[in-house]
Amino acid sequence: MITITNLHKKFADNQVLKGIDLTIGQGVLAILGPNGSGKTTLNKCILSMVYPDQGTIEIEGNNIANQWQYRENIDYLPQIANFPNTLTVLELIHMIKDLRNDKQKDHQPLVExxxxxxxxxxxxxxxxxxxxxxxxxxxxFMFDNPILILDEPTTGLDPAAMILLKQLIIKEKQKGKTIIVTSHIMSFVEEISDQIIFILEGKIYFKGSIDELKETTKQDNFEHAIANLLIDSYA
Incomplete structure (x- = not known):
């Protein structure tokens, strides 16, 4: 369980997060919103890659401020993976295993x-x-931890790989994990998500299930429902 209370974050004159209150339990939560709405910043605050200016984040009841050990229980897929280009794929896999102190983890099933x-x-x-x-x-996906954060995981994937990714996420969800996903691919989000939040200008504009969103916006199509949220916000 992740509990976020009154989270604020500002970069220079840009107030990115403006009082986020959110509880994240088991299952898949999709964080949606236009570019610059604060999705990635929120993920990085959970990971302590970015420190909030105000507010708290608790994981299983423990405040993560000035902590680092809790990150051993999180698997993270960044939006842009900046790995050393001179490494081979196998060298990179072994390097990450060394960093996570889990040299015996079997990567072969995912390779195949x-x-x-x-x-x-x-x-x-x-x-x-x-x-x-x-x-x-x-x-x-290699380390099988209880929290999984995926920032734009579909980037660059062909349709077959995207199907495999969906299947992986559903399999991990069935284990009772907490999975946070950001994506611009609405069909992907619709197939995997239990709950969604829509962030706009640093605030949560909607939180609920996809069916609840469709009912709220009176739209049968998920993508149209999201578009309707944007139109309403600018009205």
Missing amino acids: LFKLTPFLNKKLNKLSGGTKQKVNILLA
Whole structure:
């Protein structure tokens, strides 16, 4: 359980988060909103990659301020994975295992799932964007921790890889994990999510299920319902 209370964050003159209150339990929560709405900043606050100016974040009742050990229980897929280009895929996998102090973790099932065997000895700067993203997904799912944060996980994926990713997320959800996803692909969000929040200008504009959103906006189509939220916010 993640409990966020009155979270504020400002970068220079840009107030990115403006009093976020949110409770995140088991299942998949999709964080939606236009570019610059604060989605990635919220994720990074949970990870302590960004420190809020005000407010608290608690995980299982423990305040994460000035802590780091709690991150051992979180798997994270960043929006942009900046790994050393001179490493091979296999070297990167072993480096991450060393950093997480889990050298025995078996990466082979995910290698086979995403058909990465031909790329294991290739350097990262020789890979396509889609293949890099598959490696990024492998690293995020390899350690089987109770919290999973996925920031734009579909970037660069072909349709077949996107189906595999959906299946992975659903499998992890069935284990009782807390999964946070940000994505601009509404069809992807609709298939995997239990709850959604829509952030606009640093505030939560809607929180609930997709069915509740459709009922609120009187739209049968999920993408149209999201668009309706934007139209209403500008009215």
